Amino acid sequence: MDHAPRAAVPRFLRACARRVVPATLLASVLALGVTGGASGAPTNHTSPAAVSSSTAAPRAIADAPDGQVSIFAAPADGGLVQPGGPLVVELVVVNKTDAELPPAQLELAVGSSTIDTRFALDAWSSSSSESAVDRLDVVASLATESVPPGETDLLNVSVSAEGLPFAATDDFGPRAMAATLTSGDAKLAQARSTIVLNGAAAAEPTLVSTVVPITSGLFVDADEPLLSSARLAEQTAPGGRLEEILAAVEASPNSTVAIDPRILASIRVLGSAAPQSALTWLDRLTALDNQTFELPFADASLTLQSQWGAQQPLEVTNFDFDIDPANFADPTETQTPTPTPTESADTGVTTPSEDGATGTDTEGSAEASASPEATAADTPEPTATEDPEPVAPPLPTTESLVSFPYTMSGVVWPQAGTVQSTDLDKFRGWGGESLILDDSNTGVSTDADFTESAQATVAGWSAVIAEKTLDDAIDDAVHATTDEEWNEAATRIATLLAVVTRELPYEPRTLVGTVTRDEFDGDRLAQTLQFVDGLSWASSTPLTFPSDADTGRREASLIDGSVGETSFNQMTSVMQTIERAQVISTIFDDPLDYSDPVRVAGIGALATGWATVPAEAQTAVSGLRDYVTLTESYVQLGDTSEALIVGRDTELPLFVSNAVPNRKVTVLVELRPTTGAVETGDAVALTIEPNSMSRVGIPIKAIANGTTYVTVNVMTPEGEQLSSTKQIRLDVRAEWESIAILVASVGLAVLFVAGLVRTIRRRRAAVAGAGAEPSDAQTSEEDSTEADADGKHTADAAKTEE
Secondary structure, three states: OOOOOOHHHHHHHHHHOOOOOOOHHHOOOOOOOOOOOOOOOOOOOOOOEEEEEEEEEEEEOOOOOOOOOEEEEEEEEHEEEEOOOOEEEEEEEOOOOOOEEEEOEEEEEEEEOOOOHHHHHHHHHOOOOOOHHHOEEEEEEOOOOOOOOOEEEEEEEEHHHHOOOOOOOOOOOOEEEEEEEEEEEEEEEEEEEEEEEEEOOOOEEEEEEEEEEEEOOOOOOOOOOOOHHHHHHHHOOOOOOOHHHHEEEEEOOOOOOEOOOOOOOHHHHHHHHHHHHHHHHHHHHHHOEEEEOOOOOOOOOOHHHHHHHHOOOOOOOOOHHHHHHHHHHHHHHHHHOOOOOOOOOOOOOEEOOOOOOOOHHHHHHHHHHHHHHHHHHHHOOOOOOOOOOOOOOOOOOOHHHHHHOOOOOOEEOOOOOOOOOOHHHHHHOOOEEEEEEOOOEEEEOOOOOOOOOOEEEEOEEEEEEEEEHHHHHHHHHHHHHHHHHHHHHHHHHHHHHHHHHOOOOOOOOEEEEEEEEEEEHHHHHHHHHHHOOOOOEEEEOOOOOOOOOOOEEEEOOOOOOOOOOHHHHHHHHHHHHHHHHHHHHHHEEEEHHHHHHHHHHHHHHHHHHHHHHHHHHHHHHHHHHHHHHHHHHHHEEEOOEEEEEEEEEEEEEEEEOOOOOOOEEHHHHHHEEOHHHOOOOOEEEEEEOEEEEEEEEEEEOOOOEEEEEEEEEEEEOOOEEEEEEEEEEEEEEOHHHHHHHHHHHHHHHHHHHHHHHHHHHHHHHHHHHHHHHHOOOHHHHHHHHHHHHHHHHHHHHHHHHO
């Protein structure tokens, strides 16, 4: 489950321990006089104790209160004190004032009696009463050095068994511990903790069910919405996050494992290209002996989706965008088939038959040698075979990529403290059968004066209620970056389980502890699980839900929680981004190849673990939105800002560019007039290759002269407007075309008339010249004609006389 930000003490210790040099810690050893007694009365006698100290370099300690002196205490070994063994405690003095802290006195005190109830434990941890500290036994007292402003003093204190106020043979149990820094009569700072004597437990151990999530992590990347091959190789290799978590639950078979299907899909979608370490990791996960159940894809928060108003949780429709068919081809199908004839074409010798005949007996061989013609006749002619048509390899389905042999089904594990009563019906409709809640989301029995078992019925649901105090301690433990930080968290785990066991020593109950859903340290998880398994007053057990036949289960009421306004706003942004990606995707040849990765990444942005890091969650959501916005901005109109429109029916030329990497786009370009000066036709489709620009002519009809504007829109093929739009100023001259035609017509008429006049004049000039002075040729021709006429006349006269 997810919790509030981790306590300041672990973060502070992490900061301090990084600056401490172990060799320096052993630089000075002081012999102190300490008294130890078995009674609860404070004593001031001496017994041996060892102390080492070191002053850390100056630093800013963000977790310590400003303007104050603070002290922190972390017992070693998870707060466990072995019978007859020493108590080892690390103490850190922090000065966050503006003045130097002068040398002071530091006292470490331990209680002799055990803490036996949750009420007593809460009173000790939260109370500031000095009377409770005064009842403790001082087991170490030492002087501290001066601490400059903004610096720390780190001390390791070891108190032998003889100096402790309890015997090695005493019963197990938690005891109070306090470290107090004083100067004269003034108390400068105080830290409270506990230790646990790890003696024999004369009681039935408390049962502990630990739920461990194995998630794909907190990331949102539309380019790689699944775990990439490189990321899988890194996280499943030795020392990788997924490898360490799996190794931890393998070593703790009673822990219950919640599995994110995005991991399964990420490995399987790679086919033969998956890293070998990832395939091995998946085999080990499948072979787990632990109880397992399924988380939503990417561990998306169901309470967030329910309270936002989703009717169905977001699901992945397919993984085709990440499937390479070449990675699923059968290697045997790529080999060239070799023919296996029953007879050799060269020798005529048959191959062995099923009855054992070899075909090489002497008689048969002699006949074959004597009759080569017969041999040739009997030899079958080789027949040509056609190559088979290539068959596409079977590709994995969405269901096959996320399938897993879970041992439990229908388990709903909402974000801690967020469930409302209205969510329960939706959970049921979404396939839920049982609930994991935490005690901040449920009410306790009013008459219970002890810690109740986790199994319960909540509003008709079979449920288990996780112990938030235990969850918080586990959370701090698995995020520890130093041994001191882990020891502080482990001390709280051991103390809580010891107190619950001592409440009802012979009536064991079951507690449920859950591990945080963000990215934690797998090695620290293993250390924590093994620590719990090693406690004599606790016993690990698989998670179980109460059945209808379980008469001992308790009834618990639901206290409504909420995911918060910030999460609502983030989901609204994610849903809008997914919807916008679906709109934009229609400009591509394969819309799903663009929209599905955005959808998968959007589901990842709803992961439950983001609740622990709200600032990073907002960054992830904004990054996804920017990715889609950038894609849309890649399709842009050219720089045209004005144009001259001449005539009534024409086209407006426009240019549209496509900067989408490796994707061809098809869009509609539309003109919308702002006045009645022009009319436009339907939008025109335009296909643009990647990283190129294309021209399109948009029909336009001029109605009136003057200046007007048109709006140019680029739209998807379905008519949804994209972000690229602009206004173009048009200078319309609707009559210029008619005037130009008239002028051209008049010009042609003038040319025609001029040509006609010229032709007439030339003919008239020719006729006039012929009448005034005939040419020699004409005179000769006329003379010849007259002579012929005279001759003909003479002949006719002679014929008449006869």
